[in-house]
Amino acid sequence: MENPGLFTAIHRPGDKSPSQVDFVVRTPADLVRIQRQEAAEICNVFGMSMAHATMMLRTMRWNREKLIERYIDDAERVLRDAGIADIETDAARPTVLPLRHQLCEICFSNEPNVPMYALACDHAFCVECYNEYLSHKIQDEGLSARIQCPGTRCPNVVDEPSVEMLAHPVDYVKFQRLLLRSFVDENQVMKWCPAPGCEYAVECHTPQSALDSTVPTVKCRCGHEFCFGCGYANHQPCICNLTQLWLRKCMDDSETSTWISVNTKECSRCRSIIEKNGGCNHMTCRKCSYEFCWVCMGPWAEHGRTWYHCNRYGEQSSQAARDSQEKSRSSLKRYLHYYNRYANHEQSARLDHQLYLKTEKRMESMQQKSDLSWIEVQFLRDAVDTLVECRMTLKWTYALAFYLEPGNLTTLFEDNQCDLEMATEQLSGLLERPLERKSIPALRQQILDKTAYVASRRQILLDDTAEGLADGRWRFNMSLIN
Structure with a gap:
């Protein structure tokens, strides 16, 4: 697969911090191009058609190296697993022929010159029946890559050129969309952005084995940040395993x-x-x-x-x-301590989202009461973005802290947490201040300075936690996890 590079809107290769991972956002056109490039390389290696190369790549979850290795070891098995009966016969297969001495195995039509079609397995069906069969598989069952021959228990797969030739245009459009969906779903280094209505996919090469030591947070072009490991919204600095445990604990009776x-x-x-x-x-x-x-x-x-x-x-x-009751009380009190703060920041973040509506009006008011241009008052929107980010980070610091063992490292973590929390509240207070003509220049500078400080404190906390996870410095309370 081609070098993913970096999504330049996030960071450059030399500027990556310990809490960041390399990723790239892919458009639908990018995904189609990548599929063609992958299939073309297999075609060049083995001298086969694009359709067959694509079918085999899908079977191997688009792992080109694995496909080459398996094909060299046992070509017949690879072809069989991909649903290809005969690579040479399929490649030279005629298009649609009129019915001569065969009956359609579905409608048993024997009218002269009825258009027929068959894969290399020679299971012949009239084009009309094939059309209805494909429509059912695509529209009703949502199949694409693994649509098998209509013949009874036939393992052969109907390739894309056959579907394009036989299916209704509307069915073929959905077929292509499903193929694109399955390409990402079956690809170990790609995931669809979970934001509603988003059509982008994200490519990230962080392996599943690294999820105990990193939180692979990515940001789509639509603006949605999510964890590439588990698909949840950004939950830095809490690793995926603890995040799922915490959410389950919060919902559990x-x-x-x-x-x-x-x-x-x-x-x-x-x-x-x-x-x-x-x-x-x-x-x-x-x-x-x-x-x-x-x-x-x-x-x-x-x-x-x-x-x-x-x-x-x-x-x-x-x-x-x-003693037993006191232990239960103590355990519940500890849980409520972290949960209440977690829930408070979650609620604050939701309320801060309402600031976006107020901020638009404040920006207009500030522009009217001062000499600032529309571009110069954008600092208010940037401040709200930073505020919401910090709220969400603080929310997950309490989930992580719940599982941390007491010690010097935990104390340092809580110090960073406290610094970020105090700075975040101060920024929130500045954004709520009334706008007075005389105080606007000073307020603008205060908000700019505090926004920069809050962002730096957040990054320090995330980087320090990420480095600790990578170095194995953090110790978790296994009695709470188990």
């Missing part, structure tokens, strides 16, 4: 169960769920009126004046129960 186990108990008599809403340990079930002790769950009448010791149940068992 286990946290609700933890809260219930910490804050509620079952009535010993009727098994109703009871929540303690006061300080007194003397509990009365509203359903069955049973009176019991919240600490040991024993009958309240047996406690007398020394109820707070719970002597009848033994100090050891009572202490174990309290």
